[in-house]
Amino acid sequence: MNSQNSNLQDKLSEYYSSIFEKELIDDIIKVGRFESIESGNLLIDIGQDLTHIPLILSGVVKIMRQENEDEELALYYLERGDTCAISFVNCIDHKRSIFRGIVEKDVEVVFLPVEVIDDWLQKHKTWRRFIIDSYHLRLLEMVDAIDGLAFMKLKNRMLKYLIEKVKITQENILDITHQEIANDLNSSRVVVSRMLKQLEQENKIEMRRNKIIIESF
Amino acid sequence: MNSQNSNLQDKLSEYYSSIFEKELIDDIIKVGRFESIESGNLLIDIGQDLTHIPLILSGVVKIMRQENEDEELALYYLERGDTCAISFVNCIDHKRSIFRGIVEKDVEVVFLPVEVIDDWLQKHKTWRRFIIDSYHLRLLEMVDAIDGLAFMKLKNRMLKYLIEKVKITQENILDITHQEIANDLNSSRVVVSRMLKQLEQENKIEMRRNKIIIESF
């Protein structure tokens, strides 16, 4: 085990010791594969075989749904303490992922092999709670996505998207292009520019090249 | 315990004995409250306190999301073997429901008090699997709803809705008005009539007063 991994182990303990019992943390260290993945890479892709589930130690992963080549939609973000719960039963059933997970901010992650999961559910109460909570949180975020798509106009959906992004990045100056926003919202660049201009006129944002400053959040 | 309830117990055993171990079924009978609810009534409403989770023995419940007075959206249906998994953690946390559940076809249901749930997760392997599976199924249905909203035109979304309805009712002659469809899709009656006419011209459906016959499913 190299020094980078033992560093990751420290991070695991640091955050998760308040959530998981010591025995569980020991188990995770025993069987988990620690990895660092740089921004821009895929954590998981649609159709990919799920043999491990990821436990995020740091960084941000954007979870997307993709219909085809040029139709996609950002759903939610994974941060420290999150796992892609949907991969869980998929794992057990040896199914394939229905999401793409793109690393937005370099992540440190532990991959846990599917075999241990079910065992841990029985063995560790905190693990049980963690998995159920994960499912629940994702479910709530899905409902949020549905509300946005069903009930909101694009302009407000976009503002919501921007504000969410501010929360995730901890930074109210977003480093993003109109095209990227359009991709995440399954809209088009021209429309996004139009709406952004309106938001700017309402003093909710300010625009710079490659940047958007969110005033109200 | 009256005769109706012992009848419901039979139904419980009948279907669930292949899923749950005998001890679990006994536990359910011990603490569950058996009930029959007629079509048109609410199984659960948004904001309602969740002290029990429902286990459907027969019938159909439509789960909806509501934004306000006249904005709502049908999400999915619960049938025999289903539970409203989202109510699960809500229960534990004493939260309130974020869904409405309307009985579409008279249901028979067992209500299980929240207190026993966590205990059973540890005690019964099949219960654990059941709860996780429930979350997972709902999650998949949400993704389906998202795909529909994000990527499909209303006409096709409506056809999908109608076909889903055929599956649920086991009946390709649907007893439904244009207004009801509009409500479930968060659209308007006039638009629905328009699209239905198009679908009819494409020979995918036939229209009658209060009825729609689905040809292709």
Place this chain on the structure above:
DNA sequence: TTCGATGTGTAACTAAAGTTACAGAGAATA
């Protein structure tokens, strides 16, 4: 049979979002 309630058809219009096309600004690099 009449009347009212409910359901459907359709036209005309409006609103929201997407598309095409092109101009021009800013940054990066030769």
Place this chain on the structure above:
DNA sequence: TATTCTCTGTAACTTTAGTTACACATCGAA
């Protein structure tokens, strides 16, 4: 500095969906 690439602004137009308004059909109850 000139050239190229990426990003943004905007006009003009199309498509999709929602709204308003009204006619007419069907059904059941008075």
